[in-house]
Amino acid sequence: MRGMRTVRTITRGLWTIPFIGASLAGTLQASAAGFGQPVPWEMSRQIPVTENARDILNFEIGLHWLSLAISLFVLGLILWCIFRFGEKRNPSPSRFTHNTAIEVAWTIVPVLILVAVAIPSFRLLRTQLGDPKADMIVKVIGHAWYWSYEYPQTEQGGGFTFDANIDEDKQPRLLQTDNEMVVPVGKIVKVQVTAADVIHSWAMPAFGFKIDAVPGRLNQMWFRAEKEGTFHGQCSELCGQRHAYMPIVVRVVSDQAYAEWLKDAKTKYAAIDNGKSFAEAR
Numbered sequence: 370m371r372g373m374r375t376v377r378t379i380t381r382g383l384w385t386i387p388f389i390g391a392s393l394a395g396t397l398q399a400s401a402a403g404f405g406q407p408v409p410w411e412m413s414r415q416i417p418v419t420e421n422a423r424d425i426l427n428f429e430i431g432l433h434w435l436s437l438a439i440s441l442f443v444l445g446l447i448l449w450c451i452f453r454f455g456e457k458r459n460p461s462p463s464r465f466t467h468n469t470a471i472e473v474a475w476t477i478v479p480v481l482i483l484v485a486v487a488i489p490s491f492r493l494l495r496t497q498l499g500d501p502k503a504d505m506i507v508k509v510i511g512h513a514w515y516w517s518y519e520y521p522q523t524e525q526g527g528g529f530t531f532d533a534n535i536d537e538d539k540q541p542r543l544l545q546t547d548n549e550m551v552v553p554v555g556k557i558v559k560v561q562v563t564a565a566d567v568i569h570s571w572a573m574p575a576f577g578f579k580i581d582a583v584p585g586r587l588n589q590m591w592f593r594a595e596k597e598g599t600f601h602g603q604c605s606e607l608c609g610q611r612h613a614y615m616p617i618v619v620r621v622v623s624d625q626a627y628a629e630w631l632k633d634a635k636t637k638y639a640a641i642d643n644g645k646s647f648a649e650a651r
Contacts, residue, residue: 507561514614531634550619555595
């Protein structure tokens, strides 16, 4: 038991060390990133607006700090060996063939590091692959080269579908669509994705969200946006000639604004054909 507690303490410590600076670095990095869209010369992720996106950012920064620590440690060992065991300082080289302690150390320490990395990794996967009760569902179909959105009929409204094509007259250029996917803030939204022709990928960086749209298959992920705003993404799977012209726009609004949008959308967009299922509607 004491040995197990020791291992847990060591692994927790190994992962905590890089996260000492990860929180501060994440704040600085996010402040330099764009909100809902890329910005010129940006090298970091967009400002996260979901728990999943924030966890991904912190995990990535933690791995960078861990990699830096390991790299500096290895570099230090190399420089120390060059300085300590150079020909001038060590004209008669040692002739021993192995060192048991070192061999045990370079086996156990990498294993502990991998375990320390695996723990938050599995925790993140558990969140991403979870299936919480949804407040609403939006069905997305990838086409060559545009997206279709379907809002099933619910007590709040819905029962309509619309296409979202690129609008090259709006800014930011190549990231705007003529119609937007609209969702309420603070609600769990499940996005069910498929494709009508070839493989596409529905990706929204600010949500930490990327899911393939595969013909004949229904994939699903979820998000809960914590801030209102307009967020931009793009198809992230090479799908043909106009792959670069398949932007995604999600507008997160208040509950009241969402209810008003539902009323307008009911008259503006086409009704789902006789309540057909998602697969049939395709």
